[in-house]
Amino acid sequence: MTSLALTGIGALVTCDDSMGLGPLGIVEGAALVCEEGRVVYAGREASAPRGVDERVDVGGRCVMPGFVDSHTHLIFAGDRAGEFVARMAGDAYEPRGILATVAATRAARPDRLEDSANRLVRLAAASGTTTIEVKTGYGLDAEHEAEHVALARRLTPEATFLGAHAVPPEFAADRSGYVQLVCDTMIPAAAGVARWCDVFCEAGAFDVDESRAVLDAARRHGLGLRVHANQLGPSGGVALACEVGAASADHCTHLTSADVDGLASSGTVATLLPISDFCTRQPYPDGRALLDAGAVVALASNCNPGSSYSLSMPLAMALAVRECGLTVDEAILAATGGGASALQRDDIGRLSVGTRADAILLDAPHPNHLVYRLATPLVAGVLRTGTWARPLLPEEL
Numbered sequence: 112m113t114s115l116a117l118t119g120i121g122a123l124v125t126c127d128d129s130m131g132l133g134p135l136g137i138v139e140g141a142a143l144v145c146e147e148g149r150v151v152y153a154g155r156e157a158s159a160p161r162g163v164d165e166r167v168d169v170g171g172r173c174v175m176p177g178f179v180d181s182h183t184h185l186i187f188a189g190d191r192a193g194e195f196v197a198r199m200a201g202d203a204y205e206p207r208g209i210l211a212t213v214a215a216t217r218a219a220r221p222d223r224l225e226d227s228a229n230r231l232v233r234l235a236a237a238s239g240t241t242t243i244e245v246k247t248g249y250g251l252d253a254e255h256e257a258e259h260v261a262l263a264r265r266l267t268p269e270a271t272f273l274g275a276h277a278v279p280p281e282f283a284a285d286r287s288g289y290v291q292l293v294c295d296t297m298i299p300a301a302a303g304v305a306r307w308c309d310v311f312c313e314a315g316a317f318d319v320d321e322s323r324a325v326l327d328a329a330r331r332h333g334l335g336l337r338v339h340a341n342q343l344g345p346s347g348g349v350a351l352a353c354e355v356g357a358a359s360a361d362h363c364t365h366l367t368s369a370d371v372d373g374l375a376s377s378g379t380v381a382t383l384l385p386i387s388d389f390c391t392r393q394p395y396p397d398g399r400a401l402l403d404a405g406a407v408v409a410l411a412s413n414c415n416p417g418s419s420y421s422l423s424m425p426l427a428m429a430l431a432v433r434e435c436g437l438t439v440d441e442a443i444l445a446a447t448g449g450g451a452s453a454l455q456r457d458d459i460g461r462l463s464v465g466t467r468a469d470a471i472l473l474d475a476p477h478p479n480h481l482v483y484r485l486a487t488p489l490v491a492g493v494l495r496t497g498t499w500a501r502p503l504l505p506e507e508l
Contacts, residue, residue, distance in 0.1 A: 113165075114164045116144045116160070118156055119156070119168035120143065121172060122477055123143060123153060124443070125137070125462045126176050126443070126460060127462070130153065135478065136461075140157075141174070142155070143470060144160055148468055149466065152464065169472055169492070172473055172474065172491060172492075173477055173478055173480075175447070175470065175473065176470060177494075177495065178240040178446050179241070179450025179460050180235060180243045180412050182244060182359075182384060182413050183244060183246065184245075184273075184415035185231045185232065186224055186228050186247060187215070187216050188223065188224060189219075190420065191208055194208050204393065207277075209249070210279070210280060212415075213249050213279060216250060216255070217249075217252075231422065232245075232266050234422055235412075235422040236500050236501065238424065239490040239493060240422065240424060241459070241471070241500070242267075242451070242459050242460075244307070244411075245266050245269065245270055245271065247263055247305075248273030248276030248277075250274075251277065251279040253292065253300065256272065256301070263305065264304050271308065272301035272305040272307065273311070274297040274301075275311060276309075278316075290324055294324055294328035295328075298334070301332075302332035307335045307337050308326065308329030308334040308336060310326060312338055312346055313344075319350075319351050323351060326338070327355075330355070336356065337358055337359050337361065338357050340360040340361060341362055341364055341366060342387070348360065349366065352379050358453060358454065361411070362382075362383075363382070363383060364395070372404065374404070375401070375406040376405075381408050382449075382450075383396050383408060383410055383431060383435055384411055385410070385434060386426055386430060389434075398445075399435070399436025407449060408437070410424065411427065412424060412426075412427055424446050427446065428443065428445075428446050429482045439478075443481070468495075470493075470494045471492065471494070472492035472493075473489045473491060474490075475489050
């Protein structure tokens, strides 16, 4: 067995309010001890175990849980920068742009797709994301979606099948035929490889009945459920997510009072994707109303080539604070424990005995600097399952 102790921690952010001060459970003058990929001690340094294999004094830095990014689309080719420029000039967002990425992705060599996706996962990790979800959705035929599900699973255990992302051009005149293909062929192929199935329930994508058929098929094959819901309008996606017991309803940009009540009274997490709202010039979701009603809120990047080409969880946090009504503490919790809840995980998103040893070291005394010092790279070191994914360099110690 190998063990590692981080000592000299100025503020240990546990994201467990039973562990320390305030909602973030902050312990000052702390140590974190990991063994075999798990936390075995989190608390005051004076009481920390002494017999460890490696000790690293982090010089008063803040240590907190790694970010949990529970919504990304990383398997794609090409870019859609022209769309972004046009939207910034006033054009409306149209989900039809997805099909441009489908064409580029189908034409790409599989090894190039894998190299690109791996590069994005490494970029996310270097930025402090220690758990990431990855969706398919740019293949939209049986062969490509099966390949992309397998690739997503190589990238992360949190692999999501999203064959119901858009109706591909070859089925433009046969929507029901495509939904049947998804339910009868693609979902059985994804079962046992992906953990999740998602559906884009939105005008211009799939309506509530089509989405329900996809989710019912996914449940029959043992996949967990997720829903792209209410991004462009009150689509019924949030209500559907709550009805079927989906783990999360993602976007939640346009919410009715009934949607808010449904999310608060169900186990479905409201995952906000404010970088997308920024990039598409959409309204921002009312995170304050969700939290005040008692809903669980997560933040995620929604990294994709069309509406959010970013993996920056701190940017998502800053937008959530500025535009969605969250406090800084609430944004930190949404980017860590909230994401863990959206993935139905209790072993990540916080730092306490028994959780996975996923932690980031900040070149800052407090995690509020992630929002306060906007667009400043503050992640100085990354631990993933107790192993350095991005170690502190000697000159940084």
